[in-house]
Amino acid sequence: MSDLLALYQDIILEHNRSPRNFRKPAHISHEAKGFNPLCGDKVTLYLNVEDDRIQDVGFEGSGCAISTASASLMTERLKGLTLADAASLFQQVHHYLTQNSATSPLDPELGKLEALGGVRQYPARVKCATLPWHTLQAALLNRHAPITTEMETHADE
């Protein structure tokens, strides 16, 4: 059970139960869909960017606790960031979640997002946590084709 509590930390469970920004904003400038064909998790991410800054963000879809909490925590963090800040946050989180060792250091700069690091001990679940982030990357590039966790460029192994 102790391992499980590292994966399902209170903050993850709470964001899964009450996801933040789980809605479609009235004004949308950037949008992307993410899909994990292995498990069926789906997420649609909406951004409203004005003057290079993310003014509003929301998401819809269905997924497991990890992907839902990851999307919820991500949207919380994105509000107010510039597009460049959002892109570098993607890099930072992606690196943090996919580095191969479960013992590699936590990243205190990530704040609440650090809680997602529990997946590093569960290789089968890493893609659950990264799906919303890859969707963010696609939205930032305004890519219209849905992205999937099985695409070559998004491989997390």
Next chain:
Amino acid sequence: MATWIQAKKTLDLKQHMGSIRMDFPILNQRVHGRPLVYLDNAATTQKPRAVIQAMAEYYESQNANIHRGVHALSEVATSLYESARETVATFLNAQSPSEIVFTRNATESINMIANIMGHDQIKPNDEILLTELEHHSNIVPWQFLCERTGARLKIIPIQESGDLDYESAVKLFGPRTRILAITHVSNALGTVNNLPPLIALAHQYGAAVLVDGAQAAPHIAVDVQALDCDFYVFSGHKIYGPTGVGVLYGKREWLDRLPPWQGGGDMITSVSFQHTTYAEPPHKFEAGTPPISQAIGLAEAIRYVQGIGYPAICAYEENLELYALRRLLETPGIQLIGQPLKRASIVSFVMEGIHPHDIGTVLDQSGIAVRAGHHCAMPLMEHYRVPATVRASFAFYNTYEEVDTLATALEKTWKLFQP
């Protein structure tokens, strides 16, 4: 053959469980520090030692290519391979071993038929009937066929229980119906379909019937002559045999009429650059070196299952399944997906507010292997408006204690996710 079987009578497997489990070496291990509870048998079954040994013996002392050469080993290998075919023919009650084609798996068997039916059997606007219960492997090959020929798919719907809607099914048959491709047992819900009336109806309209028996063969004694289906397919690895071998049963008249699928060695009688004549069935459909050791392993698996006997397997599995259903219904938050009249060792469920993948991860930490996902049956998941389910699938080597372990772990899962 299992060594502990002494007399030909219906065994009470509960009394022999210790010996049965000893026949499956893989079951005796710990996962995440807990004894393995393997409840993912619909994905693949574990192998008895007899199967592993038969394959090892083949490679250690009998390996050669078949139907070639006059040397001693080739004759031994050929005879083992062809006698595996006879074992499968008897197992399915086919009229003759020539009606048994070895393939790679059930999926390949279906693809072969869907492919070669397209040569001259199917015309634009012909209709192919499937059911809402089908695995993707019994959907996509027929979509390929439709794209190539201009034929159309028609889908027999299910009722909320997960049983086929037989009244609607009757109305879907018509003069353009050419094929009914239907699963014997649903891989996602466990529903056992009532095939005979549908097969009779299909034949009244002159349609051919292919039955996907991948989930049925391990749990139900299959008699292809009694069913009167035209094709029956299953996979070796789901019936305690190795991966890499599947079976296509086809009525001899169909196998005579249909053209070959792949070309190569072993499927010809003579080849010149001007003209090639094909071998007789089943060899016409087995181009290239076939899965020899796998067919030998499959035959051994069938002998093992027959040694225990379907009456004993069915009786035990039915009681185990009832016990599992009872324990699941006592567990907080559980909602069963599908409650069919008759089911074969598969139980699908969801838990209120908890995603199946999270359940799968928690169960795994308790040493329990289940499948969490869409079970390659996305249309069916759509029907029940769930993205995925948890599926526990049983084999005759599973125990009542393992069901208890599952129920306890599910209770723990429920508590973990409550506020």
